[in-house]
Amino acid sequence: MAEQMTIHLRIWRQAGPDAPGRLVDYTVAGANEHMSFLELLDVLNEQLVHRGEEPVAFDSDCREGICGSCGVLVGGIAHGPQRRTAVCQLHMRSFKDGDRIVVEPFRARAFPLVKDLVVDRSAFDRIISAGGFISTTTGGAPDANALPVSKDAADEAMDYATCIGCGACVAACPNASASLFTAAKISHLALLPQGSVEASRRVVAMVRQMSEEGFGDCSNHTECEAVCPKGISIACIARMRREYVKAVLC
Amino acid sequence: MATPAQSTLHAKVPAGRLQDKWDAYRDTVGLVSPANKRKHSILVIGTGLAGGSAAATLAGLGYQVTCFCIQDSARRAHSIAAQGGINAAKNYPNDGDTIWRLFYDTIKGGDYRSREANVYRLAQVSGNIIDQAVAQGVPFAREYGGLLANRSFGGAQVSRTFYARGQTGQQLLLGAYQALSHQIATGNVSMLPRREMLDLVVVNGHARGVITRNLVTGALERHLGDAVLLCTGGYGNAYYLSTNAQNSNVTAAWRCYKRGAYFANPCFTQIHPTCIPVSGGYQSKLTLMSESLRNDGRVWVPRDPEDRRAPAQIPEPDRDYYLERRYPSFGNLVPRDVASRAAKKECDAGRGVGTTRLAVYLDFADAVGRLGEQTVRERYGNLFEMYQRITGENPYKEPMRIYPAVHYTMGGLWVDYELQSSLRGLFVLGEANFSDHGANRLGASALMQGLADGYFVIPYTLGAYLSGARLDSSITTDHDAFVSAEREARERLHTLLSAQGDKTVTQYHRELGQLLWNHVGMSRNREGLEAAAAQIRALRQEFWERVRVPGDNDTYNKNLEFAGRVADFMELGELMARDALEREESCGGHFREEHQTAEGEALRNDQDYAHVTAWQYAGSETAPVQHQEPLVFETVQPTSRSYK
Secondary structure, eight states: OOOOEEEEEEEEEESSTTSOEEEEEEEEEEEOTTSBHHHHHHHHHHHHHHTTOOOOOOOOSSSSSSSOOOOOEETTEETOSSTTOOGGGOBGGGSOTTOEEEEEOOOBTTBOEEETTEEOOHHHHHHHHHHOSOOOOSSOOOOTTSSOOOHHHHHHHHHHHTOOOOOHHHHHOTTOBOHHHHHHHHHHHHTSHHHHTTHHHHHHHHHHHHHHTTOBOOOSOOHHHHHOTTOOOTHHHHHHHHHHHHHHHO | OOOOOSEEOOOOOOSSOGGGHHHHHHHHOOOOOHHHHTTOEEEEEOOSHHHHHHHHHHHHHTOEEEEEOSSSSGGGSGGGGOOSOEEOTTOTTOSSOOHHHHHHHHHHHTTTOSOHHHHHHHHHHHHHHHHHHHHHTOOOOBOTTSSBOOBOOTTOSSOOEEOSTTOHHHHHHHHHHHHHHHHHHHTSEEEEOSEEEEEEEEETTEEEEEEEEETTTOOEEEEEOSEEEEOOOOOGGGGSSSSSOTTOOSHHHHHHHHTTOOEEOTTOEEEEEEEOOOOOTTOOOOOBOOGGGGGTOEEEEESSTTOOSOGGGSOGGGEEOHHHHHOTTTGGGOOHHHHHHHHHHHHHTTOOOSTTSOOEEEEOHHHHHHHOHHHHHHHHHHHHHHHHHHHSOOTTTSOEEEEEEEEEESOEEOOOTTSBOSSBTEEEOGGGBOSSSTTSOOTTOHHHHHHIIIIIIHHHHHHHHHHHOOOOTTOOTTSHHHHHHHHHHHHHHHHHHHOOOSBOHHHHHHHHHHHHHHHSSSSBOHHHHHHHHHHHHHHHHHHHHHBOOOSOSSSOOHHHHHHHHHHHHHHHHHHHHHHHHHOOSOBTTBOBTTSBOTTSOBOOOHHHHOEEEEEEOOOTTSOOEEEEEEOOOSSSOOOOOOOO
16 A cells, blocks of 8 residues: 655635635645645545535646646646646655645736636637648648658657647746747647748747737746646747748848 | 337438448538528537537638637647547558448447448548648658558557557647637637536527536526537546546536437447556546557466566466457457456456556567667657656556556437437537447547548538528527526526535545446446446435535536536436446447357347437436437448457
């Protein structure tokens, strides 16, 4: 049987966007190493319901690190201390008995708070709507093998396409920039011949939208890469800048 | 003997040769002109592969689409978690694949409990899906020459599966999401995230709208449309522990059932053989390890139940590679239902491994030796990482421990050839319908079906409906049907909040899940099913008196959302048990202990059960009415399914 742990949590509670918020202390006994961090919050919430208190609100869905729904600051780090791991896949073996952990929402002007640990990341959807696609309608696509794509290009495009849109990059950035998110999509599509047709229009529109949403600019802190659960490289930000310069100057 | 059905359902399958049916349908189907498409508003519920692709495609055609999703973004639907791949009869490897073979493998894999014409159409459009996805920029795996790579999957002897590492569902979903985002930008789609459909509005026998709840403000909303497309996925979360996402649920489909849409084959659930085993009572979900791992991983248990040595210390002669032994021609790549039952059989015989003894080994030592660690890493790297994150063990060094878990539901709302339910104007796509996978789905076929329905089937069949239906254009959301549906939804929420009992929603969900897993799981028998139905009924009654739902309606309240869903899962659970009881045969994932061969394989009864069972709601305390659609096999001859 796995060893039991007692964990002390200090969690941001805020009833709504306009309500005052504060950190509240909770203690959860009976945690163990196989439990995920969100399952620890589940256990806490069950206890709160039994005590007649309001459970802690947080977003989560697939719980296997791919949907991008979850995301909180654990001990001041987006998604917590384990690298390349979304918080739903962070397991309590990363902690020890008696640890004190502060849990806060992803904070950014462009991510308004909804409740407790839940924020509104719809700005990301609007960035994609601005140009993060290849304009196709259904039907009429040529045979999939009609256009060879080098394995290297396809692999690198895939590296960027694995972004799960969780927003950790924004939460970790001192400027609350969405550059990693935006550049990952720009790079994914620009690396493929299918996507190069609209590359200029795409980069200009997406960068403009990113700025209109209230995200800051990138000043190379590289915090985003450090917390990205998919390990997306900031090399894409350099590519975004090259694409942007090409689009507006060439 | 099967109970006589109230009526026989007609699926509107076109006449003619199997190979010609879809072409013949498209040649003669009614069309809606471009100018008229703009006048039709279509409600699409869900943004997974089926909903996302349908919404993007219909908006591209010019329809006015309103699209709803339960998550905070359309990009997060649970299709995103599909790992291994998508099948298509492209025959790029020149290894003998054809449309016919994909059709045949799928219908055989489904144990001859699916509709021939639908499955053939699915195989026919499979190649178009790959073309479409590549045009969208989906970065499928490629060979050095720049052409697309393929791998093999369970239940097939050709390599027809396209993949993007172990994240094929993610990439296909993002392709559909980006196409949808494009349409949102053009103004053809109004996208409403964080909405849950709480009821279907039926006016004069036609589905004309939905009631949704805004999950942030709690506001109930009425939406009017000319057709409703339900793309809300499967009901595997009825079992509490499954590979489904937290928000996956049956509520939208169940509301449609209660409004008159028939629910087909609810007992057909898929238990996936390769999942990470249960570790404790706090667990919120089970994690799948892609079937693609069985390409290179070998499944085994120690021969001797008392053998407690570490796996590496157990020499070859003391291991039983039971799938290779029992099924020499398919080996580790037998279909999911067969592999799951085989794992259960070994564990039931005491040969299970790990602390719970409810696991078998999936071993990559041979593959690492043959291919090198680097190649194995390229093929499965992200899956191995995920396994290590969850278990703390390194699968490059020691075998994975795996056990079956609930993964997919083949049952769902009954639809005809046009994907229309028994309610006019309600179309059901993807996992939410029952149509293509029979009693067992083959790997890499869910993505194929969701996208086939959304990209290539519904654009034709919806036009057929709209061009023929004479819809009353004077209906507004002030109509009595809207008013009363909204009132009922409000009262239900109020009842849930006011019970203020002593048990949590999760406690009820776990109890229901345990009942279903024990009695309506991998192995079923009459006694267990009758007991389960009675116990679920009792649990359901208790729920409404003793449940405690904290918080209010006018705020983000997960417990309130879940309470409504668990209440519906309980009603569904009872129907699953009833359906399993009614089907006196073993087929695919439905294994009735009373019906097996001397070797313990599933024993079908084509004489009495070559039909779809579709249930019609008749009131909360009244038994549902049974209808049947006979399955007529014009082209294939149902045989005993053998993978030996």
